Amino acid sequence: MHREELRAIELHPSFLPDLDRVAVVLRDRQQRGVAGRPAMPSDLAGLGKLLEGATARARGRAQRLVAAEHESHPESPLFGAVSLFEATGHVRYETAHTQSLAWLLNPRRTHGFDTTIFDAFLSAIDCSMHPQLDAIRCRIRDERRTKPVVHTEYLINDARADIYAEGRLANGEQWSLVVELKVDAIEGEGQLDKYHRNGGNALHVFLTPSGRDGTTYGRSRPWAKMAFIDLVRAFVRPRFADETKHPGAPFLRLYLTGLLTSVCDIVCVPNGDQVETRNSPYRLEQLLGPLHDHIG
């Protein structure tokens, strides 16, 4: 047993009576040839088999999920060959990520998605750390709200938030959405607190590859969080097949393939009827499981 150091120790009065009782049990086991150990696999080979079995089951399910996605959505960005960010050399360049996302969220741009992508973004926000934020998210999702006005590098409290959206609710109250995006960098000192907007309809979202919680906001200024993989899952399902109505569809596909390959490390390569993937089955489960909940 690992311990700190030897110390002056007094025996507890129950030590010897307890030792008597335990010794009887252990002697009895020894006489009966029972090792006194819990009944369970006792070697590492057993553990290895357990691990192999768990991994094999996960891989099998991931393959079924990928096959289902390929069959139902062969045009899915999951099977795309071109990453927007690799093509432009901006894999880890946060400004490129910010500008691309803001362009898609802005209903006034020329992509033709109107507010579909903005609403999908709202649906992907994770309010689990601060459930009270979910009510704000629901109010902003209300279809009677005005269309969002989306800004990038928006000045708040002498700091520049990556993305800022605002508008009016059906009752005329103002709402706002602040998005801070990180690809690799960590937060600056007190960074998230600096972007805080007061008001009952202000929602703050911290977007990262892992979907981690922010580290630089105070308890009274909560931030929701979002993982890029959840953003991809939310954006991948609206289908924009008619490129005359949705001229931004090709860009959206390149963007999502870029996030999958460059940020989420998910690569699936169609090869005839099969799809080759070298990814963690658990990551594929995270992406595709909710989209194919009928797959066992």
Next chain:
Amino acid sequence: MTTLADRFGRSIALGFWAKHAQAMGALYELRNRKAPSKPKDREVDATLLNLWNGPRRADIEAVILNAEADGRTFLMQAMALCVTELGRKGSPFTVADVKAPPKDPWSISAQMHRLPRDLQQSPLTLSLWLYEDPDSRIMLYADIYVEDNATAAGEMATALRGAYDAASRPYEEWDDGSVVFVELPLLGHVDDVDGAVDFDRLAGALLDRLEAQDNTVLQELATVTRRHRS
């Protein structure tokens, strides 16, 4: 259906140890000393030393041997439980190279390789321990740390500061590059009737802690190790 937690069993030897942790810790040190114990040992209470040198020594050694065997077997099963749960939660790592040190029955460790696997990249180490803490409590303790990479370790501690709530010591500074995931006192899982550690209950508590934790800690670890890959 039989589950892992149904098969963990019990240990009366570890239950005794958990209840009398201070005394057993000292007796364990005496047992592991190479030189014979002498009454002039100032660090050990004379009563304890007399006990060790008296007729009950065989019983105490039987407790130690059984506790070591039970502890090692439980740690191996607990490691399998951790790996299964981390996988279910979508860990971006694959766990391999499980090792139980041959001369140390109180710990087990496994290497965590980031996916896709890259042999050029240092793995993280997931460890489970049975440990006597400074308050003489026997604890089941799980942590993850970065090995031989001081820069990554320091950066990891900084990057993970926001995930305190996912750790078992939310208000303590983390050691360099080490994340404490689980810290459970064995005494809280000792059966009132026979005094045995109920490993099923302990494994259940371990699973509860793992299920309750936000997986962002692992995701963040992956980000840090990826950054140091290039």
